Amino acid sequence: MPRIECDLAVHNALIIDATGAEAFPGALFVKDKRIAAVHRGPAPEFSAARAIDAKGGAVLPGMTDGHWHPSYYNAKAIADLDILSPIEETMIHAVRHCQLMLECGFTMALCAGAHHRIDVALRNAVNAGEIPGPRMLAAGRDICCTAGLTDWNPGWWKLGLEGLTIIADGEDEIRKAVRLNVKETADVIKLFVSGEGASFNCNQYQLTCTRAELDAFVDEVHRRGRLASVHVRDRLGSRWCAEAGVDIINHATYADDQTLEIIQEKDLTLVPALGYIFGVFERGEQFGLDAAFRKASFAQEDRDSGCEVIRKARRLGIRVVTGGDYGFAWVPHGEYARDLKYLVDHMGFTPLEAIIAATRHGAELLRMAGDCGTLEAGKAADFLVVDGNPLEDISILADRRRLAYVFKDGEAVAHGAASAARS
Ligand SMILES: [Zn+2]
Incomplete structure (x- = not known):
């Protein structure tokens, strides 16, 4: 030789x-x-x-986080994300998280929403070699209907949710919200389809948009050549997202077998983003997420059903990518690789399968497999x-x-x- x-x-x-x-x-x-x-x-x-x-x-x-919020700054409560840090400081946190990603062995990230267009700016700066960071697909602001998950500021506060989310209702407003993100050059655009246990106004079993709004969202995102992403936990909502051909289905906690079959047939990607919920159990207590919170928020149901769905997805050969919703006090930035351990310990993956979820499947998710x-x-x-x-x-x-x-x-x-x- x-x-x-x-x-x-x-x-x-x-x-x-x-x-x-x-x-x-x-x-x-x-x-x-x-x-x-x-x-x-x-x-x-x-x-x-x-x-x-x-x-x-x-x-x-190098590994991938398929559900990354670079601008989340380890807030102690979800609602704090919007109000406790001025945008300038939030940007500095986000630049540090880019460096941290690399230090954790993560060279690819798909964003699941950021304040304003912080992740767009990060992506551009990384690509230009101005700051260290992973290869990244940026999401910009998530889209949420009125009274959906991220519309959490009470009306009498007279605050919108300008930075984190575009509040939109009806097909036309949803399409406009997509276009606003396209204008900011987002690569992937996310819609909230169901609520969340931790929310005060919509739990994980409630759908927060209509089927027509979801279909308009997917149509508009694909019309502009972007990737469609959703937050969904509910069973029916997960079915809708699979049928609509959403490229990245986050959570799908209560998806039934037929929904998983559609996901497999259409070659869509599942990102379990269960790190967050494991964090609630492992470290939530010190941040006030106690037994009463866990019960009221159906945390046990989320964890058990979420793991069962991913076990089935693995058996069906669905592309599952690591990504854990890190960026809250109980699941801080820097712990991204815990997701691989959760796949092995709780979802039936072999260590090699977990590594493939974080690497080859991550690259496929980001359309960087070549x-x-x-x-x-x-x-x-x-x-x-x-x-x-x-x-x-x-x-x-x-x-x-x-x-x-x-x-x-x-x-x-x-x-x-x-x-x-x-x-
Ligand atoms: Zn998230």
């Missing part, structure tokens, strides 16, 4: 290429920001500007060098000290204990 000339060689590695193949000992070579070769077995002779001995640790593609998501020659050099084997213990991916290096476009953007110590 001829000597390999490259910019970077990572050798003595356990390669998890996320194509679906079993992991294998090998080496990865990078040239001109792209993967030049992935080699099985002992590394051939090479000359590289930089060489990293992975010491038997895993090398895998360039990202697997370790194959020709793709962008976005990968992690891990201290250990996540196939034996998936939780090490959630420990930033164990991410020896995070590479994006062949450049080390974070590494090991240094990145953990900074946050």
Whole structure:
């Protein structure tokens, strides 16, 4: 075999290429920001500007958060998101979260809504190389009907919800709201279809838009070549979203078997975004989300049914992508990789399947599969060098000290204990 000339060689590695193949000992070579070769077995002779001995640790593609709110700032209550931080400070938080994403090994993110057009600005700045951050699809403001989930400010406060949401009712207003986001160059546009247990005015079993409003939304989003996304938990609402061909169905907590079959047939994507609800159980108490709250908000039902739906989705071969609604005090930014552990511990995924959900399926979700998501020659050099084997213990991916290096476009953007110590 001829000597390999490259910019970077990572050798003595356990390669998890996320194509679906079993992991294998090998080496990865990078040239001109792209993967030049992935080699099985002992590394051939090479000359590289930089060489990293992975010491038997895993090398895998950069991960994806499929439900990311970069501008959420770990607020202690949902309603605080809108009112406690001025937009300028919120923007600074969001820039920090972009850096944090990389430090956590996440090189791709699909936004599920942001204040104003913060994520559009982030995406543009990352793409221009002005700030560090993941490859990103921006969402801009979510769309919500009056008295829907994010229309939470009481009327007598005389406050709208300008920053976080566009309140729209009826097909024409929904179409206009979509167009406002298109005008701001959003890539993906999200509508609230059902409520949420934590909401004071609409629980997860209530539909907050009509079928006609949903259909108008999907039609308008697709007319403009964007991706349609929804927040939905209710059974009937989940059916509507599947039938309407929503590209990204977030939660689908109570979806029935027929709905899952439609999702599978239409090749739509499910993002469980269950990190939030696990966080309510694991750490909610200290933020006032006590037993009474959990009961009143049907948290147990959400967790149990949400996990069961994803177990079925896995069996049906539906594309499931990690993404956990991080950005609240009980599920703070920086814990994105806990989603992989939840898939393994509670939803029947093998560690390799969880990694594929976060990598290959993430790239497919972002429509970047030609360039990202697997370790194959020709793709962008976005990968992690891990201290250990996540196939034996998936939780090490959630420990930033164990991410020896995070590479994006062949450049080390974070590494090991240094990145953990900074946050
Ligand atoms: Zn969300």
